[in-house]
Amino acid sequence: MSDGVGDLRTDVAHGARIYDYILGGKDNYAVDRAAAEASQQVWPALPVHMRANREFMHRAARFLTTECGIDQFLDIGTGIPTRPNLHEVVQEVKPEARVVYTDNDPIVLAHARALMAQNGRGRTAYVDADLRDPDTILNSPEFRETLDPSRPIGLMLIAVVHFIEDDDEALDVVRRIVDVLPSGSYVAATIATDEYAPELLAEVRRAYREHGETLKFRSRTTAQRFFDGLDVVDPGLVQMHKWRPDDLESLNVPEADIAMYAAIARKP
Template sequence: MRGHELRYDRAHGARIYDYILGGKDHYPLDREAGDAALEGWPSLRTSMRANRAFMHRVSRYLATERGVTQFLDVGTGIPTSPNLHEVVQEVRPEARVVYVDNDPIVLAHARALLTSTPDGATAYIHADLREPEEIIESEELRETLDLSKPIGFTLIAMLHFIEDEDEAHRVVRQMLEILPSGSYFALSTATADFAPEGMRNVQREYRARGEAMNLRKKSRVERFFDGLELVEPGVVQVHKWHPDALREMRVADEDVAMYGGLARLL
């Protein structure tokens, strides 16, 4: 199994994300990487916040508008309230959520992800997306979710950490294969389309510290949804996906470097 050993000798994407968003679960090398990335592109914090808000909106949309009560969130990251189960159980108390991450720090804080309503359930799997069999074959997945009924599969800010395009498509396909018809797939991933110089600076700082950063154009992001039914407005910058008018109206396009989309499995 990859990624299950707590390492202090290098920065980690989830902990950099936590640091930039004002969290407390990170180490000096993560802070150093975060500061360097922010120096290279000061809008990175705005972009990360927009991405977090996208996760909230897409999960709430699935629970309220599409009636989804089962969720699989891969690449959960360090728990920061409100987490996905808190969002969906607010409207669907019976919702069941399985979280997946490979960072031991997330494992150490997994109790924060297991605060389900009495009517619902949450579970945590310590596994790596690059080895989807770990997730697919886990007891936690099959004991928590009914794989014969629709599931909302969320992959938020994860795929840009997989450099190889073939590998990224392989793991997505393997995960989608276990989901029944009527399920939904939500994705967000980094791009340099709107702030090319700034995001190249961020990419350089991440790579210098051993962390991958694949910046995809819109057409490459759309390929992950091939064969699925995209929900309007399709693949867009995350702050433009079913925006909250009071919040997203103040976000400039050039300050958001993430594409997002949602699609239904036919």
């Protein structure tokens, strides 16, 4: 699993590897497991929350392909793959669909290369880059050669903007990406919030920080700013388990167990 300990940053936790551990994966290190366990001790709902995030991604991908006709996607903050992956979801609907994955963890890169080697439908590519550096993503040959910038693109920002602590910086980098997308493109995002369990989530944030990872919670008002100038589709910005759930049972999850808002919006 290692090409070099320095590159893999095994001394600090990484959000993708914490997520992997919580979802039952094996691509994580002791520091990631420690951060996850410390977080679960203070907020036992963490696995429920993370599964809800994954389920929103699946619903968003199906919505964009089936109802909006999107057949090309830019997924920033991909994370370590957990099946079904984004390209598997969208290519079930549109076999020709194309996906560019982006992340900054070498473990994710290794998995992405394996996925691309196994993928016989549509087309996938991977950009080793950070959301904080949108120019690297947008100017990469992988982006330019895989996606057609003259046609609508689905931008997926699933559980990633909370790794940028400064609000202005986070809003700016997202805006810089949205600005280059053609009219008719969509943005699907989940944005961390502590508004439903502030005391418990303050402890989760502390646990993340103690193990070397950033976690920034945002208010509903700030979360809405990521969609400024876009047409937000129904039901608007809601807790992610409430966004067009597949079944009513999902709505029985206590609000305090979900720490992300979600929305999908269209660029006019």
